[in-house]
Amino acid sequence: MAHYETDEPIYALATPYSPSALAVIRASGDGVISLLQPYFSGKIEKAESGRVLHGYINGTDGRHIDEVVVIKYGKGHGYTSEEAFEIMCHGSLPVIRQISALFEEIGIREALRGEFTYRAFMHGRMDLTQAEAVEEIVKARTGKGAGEALERLSGTILEEADKAKNEILEILASLEVQLDYGEDEIPEDWEFPSERVHAIRDRLAAIASTYRSSKLWTEGAVVVIAGRTNAGKSSLYNALLKENRAIVSPIEGTTRDYIESDAEIDGIPVRLFDTAGFRETEEAVEAEGIKRTESLMETADLIVYVIDPSSDDAAPEDPRVLTVYSRLDIVDKGKALSFSSVTGEGLDKVISAITGKLTAGLSEVAGVPVIDSERQRDKLLEASDSLGEAEKSMAFGFDVVAMYLQSALASLGELTGLVTGEDVLDKLFSSFCLGK
């Protein structure tokens, strides 16, 4: 269980979690500089405190994540008075996610709300009032920050994790009873319930695999709005940007070509493209634009094909295509997905259809609920790994097996509520007839 404490390496996003031009991620704690060094091209270990370094942040696989600027703080210098650094990276959600993932991997955990302030206060930063420090921490309880919302387990997942937890608790209790009562009282030796544990591990792995890690959540999705000229593409594009947090990045093409922007649609980072319309044309520039649209459509994860309901246009045959009718205020196409950029009607349906289609393939994993946070996935995998270690330790001793089972419970406990020693004893007394 994470606790407010000092010196342990932590990180937090200092700017809002939404697409923006720049984002600042800060980290603090013993050894954070040397933890970062292998993944940063600048020579930060050798730099003086307060120096600004430019370079690349790389993932553990060696691939560039982003071009960044890093400020180094030696012990006693920065906000927390601990060894610290601040990274200024591009404010794209995939970049932020990838840097967070890197930190988790190299042993820097996500800070609790207000933990930076807490540390600054505990390290005697006199300019910080007690009230300020307390306020930050209390916010953690009442606040509904974007970060926290991502952490919450949804109902079915909570049930699943709870089920796994209770099963492990039962197994642990059946082992603990042998560690708390001698072999003369409980002569039969405990055997590792391999089948049961394998089933739990499979289940945990299945839940974990539903984490929309791959492309969708770390790199985001490419969504291309296509259709004939004047079908209503640009108004949909603008409406989507208005409805969803977005920034319009520097326009890379012309209106004849395409425009793009980063947006977050239902929490999914999306690179949204508005393209040139299809029509027969002789004009070279426009023909070039259409060509580019076609190649964009090839790389798209989802194509939103907009049709003017009064036209005879039909969407291309492609599983990635979502057909949407515009001008709902003028022509009602009945059951077909429609919207009006004038009244805003139907827009919410279009958005949920986009999200639905993007996540469709991913949630089909054999009835297992979908998780959406990396931390959740990591805890599930941690629990599964601990169960594996428990089985491997059978040759070593029951005491070590029990330790791994407890670790598994602790990992799941962070998702569903902690398991205490008392819970283990309750289970033990209710299941076994004990006592000389």
Place this chain on the structure above:
Amino acid sequence: MRDYDAIVIGGGHAGIEACLALSREGFSTLLITQSLDAIGRMSCNPSIGGLAKGNLVREIDALGGEMGHLADKAMIQMRMLNKRRGPAVQAPRAQEDKFTYSRIAKETLESEEKLSLFMDTVVDFITENGTVAGVVTERGWRISAKAVVLTTGTFMDGRIFIGEYDAPCGRLSESAAIGLGDSLRRLGFHTGRMKTGTPARVRKSTLDFDEMEIQDGDTPMLPFSFETDCIDRTSIPCYVTYTNEETHRIIRENISRSPLYGGKIVGKGPRYCPSIEDKVVRFPDRERHQIFVEPEGIGTEEMYLNGLSSSLPEDVQHAFIHSIPGLRHAEIMRPAYAVEYDYLNPLDLYPSLESKILSNLFIAGQTNGTSGYEEAAAQGLIAGINAAERLKGEKPFILSRTESYIGVLIDDLVTKGTKEPYRMFTSRAEYRLSLRHDTADQRLTRKGYEVGLAGKDRLDRLERKSEEIRRVKEILQHTRIGAKSAYDTLKEPEKDIHELKISSLASYPEEVLREAELDIRYSGYIDRQERELEKARKAENMEIPSDFDYDSVDGISAEAREKLKAVRPVSIGQAGRISGIRVSDTAVLAVAVRSVKRG
């Protein structure tokens, strides 16, 4: 009557440790007991130690307590439990000669120069401004002292039950201490009722031993005390038999005559040590229950029927005992009975075991809602040491959960309280891999020495042993087994230090080799825990001033505030273990405590 530095009330396992700690640290101490013939009496089973409990005994010994010595001298059989199941959860358990144990305990107290013994019953306290100043006895003595340790066991308003019969006793035919409970309630103490039980004792010469399995102990017997070199006595066997359908039928048919099921007993009994009627009712599918027949001592015919505790009427006891193989002709010398008694809510105690209600009063043992001789002795020792620290004007002596079972025991009691008689279990300790019984001296003897209880000879012994262990590890590091060092080889499962056949190790004692081997084997796992341990220690070191004003803290929930005010934790670490206290509450508290310190 003269006055004393300290008074200890009660001569049980807690009282013995408390009065020895005080007198050995140089304070004139008076032990008041209701019966001088019952000092160190083992009221229930004739054994000491067991899983987690054996660790407690060795920790008591490592600190300079007496229980290990007494148990070694009165031992008649010994077993190392859980040999197969993992070294970190092994522990010694010994059968004891009750009479020898009690006699040696009394002799030990009598040989202490600074310790006086007196037979009377304490009925009230003398108090001055919220501080205890002495005691008042049944026969009218008023004796003053600067510190008092209260260890009443099951005697405070004790009542025993055998079927329809009940009587005001702490043990069978031993008068309860009446009046003290009322006095304590008047002073504002919170009392509750708890219940425990003990089985019948039967006559050895009337048992059919050929119908029972024999249960021998280990040879040689290994000592509890780090100061005992060897125990050279022959071991005496125990016997095993089983209940059967007939036994269970008799119990079921008479269950309404049990005071437990009839509602006469209100106190909460232990789930881990249920009476036979509980076992039959709660686990109806079990065809049989195991019964251990254990000698109560050498010079006696009495045998203890471990597993048959009961409060059913005596005629029912006779019937069900006689339905069990080996016991068909047993002469029942003492009946089984249940005892219900007052305990004091341990949440009213600081981790030093000093009362929050009455200063300079320390409370230990079953009075705090625990069960077991070992749990009692551990608290008695800590209470005695802390009473002495108070007399010296020193800071409290508190052991942490990370370094000892004693720390776990006391922290659980004073932080979470208890709803049933509290027994030590290994699963209560988060860091049990680091709390092996054989390392108790490494963990605690220096602390015992520094506080003034463990002698220099103990420390010297420890240093010699530590040096030997260090040398053994060095030899292992410099000896190659194939491609690896012997040291690394031992990290593999099922490798044994003796199998390696390293000639330069031959001269080292077995315990040194064993301890070195286990240190190495567990080093990887201990390292794994080290970060957690470090965090825990840090939180323990963040002290909360004893006069801290919780009402002045903004940002904690009302519920948390009430709980904090009730427990008055000594550290942020302890605060975090109070049930219902959230991470954010402790963080806010840490900030508030820190700003108080800044002034």
